[in-house]
Amino acid sequence: MTEIMPHQNAIDCQNLWKIFGARADEALVAAKNGEVDKDEALKRFSCVIGVADASFSVAEGEILCIMGLSGSGKSTIIRHVNRLIEPTDGQILIEGRDVMGLNPKELRQLRARKIGMVFQHMALWPHKSIADNVAFGLEVQKTPKGQQRAAAESALEKVGLGGWSDRYPDQLSGGMQQRVGLARAMAADPDILLMDEPFSALDPLIRKDLQDEFLKLSREVKKTTLFITHDLDEAMKMGDRIAIMKDGRIDQTGTPESIVLRPETDYVSRFVSSISTLKYISASEIMTPGKAKSGAPEFGASTPLPVLLAAFTEGAEELAITDGETHLGRISSTDILQAVQTDLKRV
Amino acid sequence: MDPLLNPFDYFTVPFGAWAEAGLDYVVSVSRPTLLAAKVPVQAFLEFVQDALRATPPTIGIAVIVVLGYLLSGWRLALTGLVCLTLIGLMGAWQAAMTTLSIVIAAVVICVVIGLPLGVLAARSDRFFKYLRPLLDLMQTIPSFVYLVPVVMLFGIGDTPGVIVTCFFAVTPLIRLTNLGIRGVREDLVEAARAFGASETRILIGTQLPLARATILAGLNQTVLLSLSMAVVASMISVAGLGRMVLEGIGRLDFGSATVGGIGIVLTAIVVDRYVQALGAATPRDRAGG
Numbered sequence: 122m123t124e125i126m127p128h129q130n131a132i133d134c135q136n137l138w139k140i141f142g143a144r145a146d147e148a149l150v151a152a153k154n155g156e157v158d159k160d161e162a163l164k165r166f167s168c169v170i171g172v173a174d175a176s177f178s179v180a181e182g183e184i185l186c187i188m189g190l191s192g193s194g195k196s197t198i199i200r201h202v203n204r205l206i207e208p209t210d211g212q213i214l215i216e217g218r219d220v221m222g223l224n225p226k227e228l229r230q231l232r233a234r235k236i237g238m239v240f241q242h243m244a245l246w247p248h249k250s251i252a253d254n255v256a257f258g259l260e261v262q263k264t265p266k267g268q269q270r271a272a273a274e275s276a277l278e279k280v281g282l283g284g285w286s287d288r289y290p291d292q293l294s295g296g297m298q299q300r301v302g303l304a305r306a307m308a309a310d311p312d313i314l315l316m317d318e319p320f321s322a323l324d325p326l327i328r329k330d331l332q333d334e335f336l337k338l339s340r341e342v343k344k345t346t347l348f349i350t351h352d353l354d355e356a357m358k359m360g361d362r363i364a365i366m367k368d369g370r371i372d373q374t375g376t377p378e379s380i381v382l383r384p385e386t387d388y389v390s391r392f393v394s395s396i397s398t399l400k401y402i403s404a405s406e407i408m409t410p411g412k413a414k415s416g417a418p419e420f421g422a423s424t425p426l427p428v429l430l431a432a433f434t435e436g437a438e439e440l441a442i443t444d445g446e447t448h449l450g451r452i453s454s455t456d457i458l459q460a461v462q463t464d465l466k467r468v
Numbered sequence: 469m470d471p472l473l474n475p476f477d478y479f480t481v482p483f484g485a486w487a488e489a490g491l492d493y494v495v496s497v498s499r500p501t502l503l504a505a506k507v508p509v510q511a512f513l514e515f516v517q518d519a520l521r522a523t524p525p526t527i528g529i530a531v532i533v534v535l536g537y538l539l540s541g542w543r544l545a546l547t548g549l550v551c552l553t554l555i556g557l558m559g560a561w562q563a564a565m566t567t568l569s570i571v572i573a574a575v576v577i578c579v580v581i582g583l584p585l586g587v588l589a590a591r592s593d594r595f596f597k598y599l600r601p602l603l604d605l606m607q608t609i610p611s612f613v614y615l616v617p618v619v620m621l622f623g624i625g626d627t628p629g630v631i632v633t634c635f636f637a638v639t640p641l642i643r644l645t646n647l648g649i650r651g652v653r654e655d656l657v658e659a660a661r662a663f664g665a666s667e668t669r670i671l672i673g674t675q676l677p678l679a680r681a682t683i684l685a686g687l688n689q690t691v692l693l694s695l696s697m698a699v700v701a702s703m704i705s706v707a708g709l710g711r712m713v714l715e716g717i718g719r720l721d722f723g724s725a726t727v728g729g730i731g732i733v734l735t736a737i738v739v740d741r742y743v744q745a746l747g748a749a750t751p752r753d754r755a756g757g
């Protein structure tokens with residue numbers, strides 16, 4: 122295997138602060154010194170702390186889910202990436218370039234070519250046809266008409282809406298409208314997708330369809346994605362990594378497994394307590410030292426619990442955990458049952 | 469005891485004299501500027517007036533019928549045909565065209581001034597804060613009260629008539645433009661910004677089209693107020709249907725006053741219906757959606 126070159130992150134957000142209010146500067150200093158929290162800032166400076174010292178990065182092609190309840194600042198954070206909101210303090214780098222250093226024209230180019238955005242309530246323009254909606258980013262960049270049309274149609278094709286170009290948004294169902302929203306975000310073939318709770322306004326079944334399709338599409342086109350959601354299940358499903366926000370702060374960032382198995386704060390552990398850990402437990406976490414009986418089926422240390430469980434239901438009495446050559450430990454049916462029991466207790 | 473109970477018999481403030489002195493001062497200072505401002509209005513009004521007066525009634529009616537059909541359909545075309553024919557049959561054609569030209573000139577000027585002001589008000593809370601009391605004031609002043617300062621500042625005749633009509637009629641357009649743009653869904657504006665549209669483009673391509681229905685409701689108000697003011701303005705010697713009514717009353721000529729009055733109603737019907745049709749017809753409707 123070749124060594125992957127250490128590459129730049131697609132999005133780098135460092136110590137981002139956003140404070141709303143006339144006295145934001147004073148509030149910022151006080152908040153940075155730890156003198157005021159969210160409530161105090163509101164009382165003393167009549168300022169609302171939207172984002173507090175948030176840092177995160179998204180690698181090229183990665184999907185980072187920012188999860189938090191309403192008012193946690195997640196929608197504010199995502200709007201800093203394409204500078205729809207100006208930060209009070211901190212830095213946002215897109216492929217190493219500081220977005221705050223861009224002039225208005227460069228910023229418009231960045232928004233039109235580099236970043237596509239999908240909105241919670243679709244935000245399709247009702248006075249434009251589907252094709253014109255999708256091609257908008259290209260149109261503002263004065264791409265030739267023919268190219269616009271071609272790009273719009275191919276983007277619509279990708280989301281399964283080929284042939285709907287000349288309809289209008291109000292002729293489409295909610296799910297179809299959000300597909301158009303997705304097509305619009307991808308029409309200019311941007312490297313980065315910003316998705317602000319894209320599926321939360323949809324019916325559960327349609328939401329699931331769109332999640333699956335987006336994941337499939339995402340694997341094909343490999344776009345760096347910042348995905349906002351208030352739904353932990355959605356975050357677990359969509360994210361390569363998850364950042365959990367509370368009161369403008371990022372409490373914990375990590376893979377879905379690490380968030381569920383090793384919550385770092387009370388808030389996160391309360392949050393993930395409703396999620397079953399069983400899917401994320403691997404052999405190394407429940408094995409006991411010692412050698413398994415000869416003839417026991419062998420598995421790697423990272424094998425997930427459902428696979429181990431299947432081996433037992435197929436008749437195995439004991440499993441040997443190895444790294445190919447060396448023996449690491451063994452798992453009996455009791456170990457499995459204990460893991461299940463622990464999980465049931467915590468839910 | 470008497471002065472305490474009836475103080476106003478003994479002491480009054482000469483407010484009338486102050487107002488007169490104030491206005492005299494304003495007139496002496498600003499008259500040249502105001503007369504210069506009058507020139508383009510006059511030129512535009514004369515252009516519209518000449519065009520309407522020079523058009524033979526048959527052609528005028530034909531144009532209205534075709535326009536009505538294109539905008540909405542046969543019903544509108546028929547309304548235009550009937551109303552204009554009645555006006556012509558009553559012998560009020562020339563007067564109606566004069567009134568109409570004042571209304572058209574005033575409405576065009578209202579749009580040129582009112583639309584940008586409405587846009588500005590929608591974009592700046594601060595500007596709207598200062599503009600709002602002014603708009604309230606302009607809307608509460610009765611129409612003929614406007615006549616006094618306008619006569620003093622601009623004199624009498626058709627051009628001051630257009631100016632006073634503009635003052636009276638522009639408010640709803642400003643208000644509803646402001647309201648319409650503020651009412652555009654925030655995420656639709658944000659989406660346009662997120663895909664790289666400039667502020668000008670957002671205004672022209674997103675906000676104004678989406679506020680269209682509200683703005684056109686304001687325009688409709690402005691048109692109808694213009695018509696009513698163009699009639700009241702006959703008091704400062706503005707020609708047209710209003711003068712027929714005013715002179716009819718003055719000479720106790722009931723026939724002339726009635727013809728003028730009915731002419732005003734018929735003109736109002738045509739103007740209102742056509743402007744409303746303009747508001748209802750969107751490109752999509754016409755495409756047959």
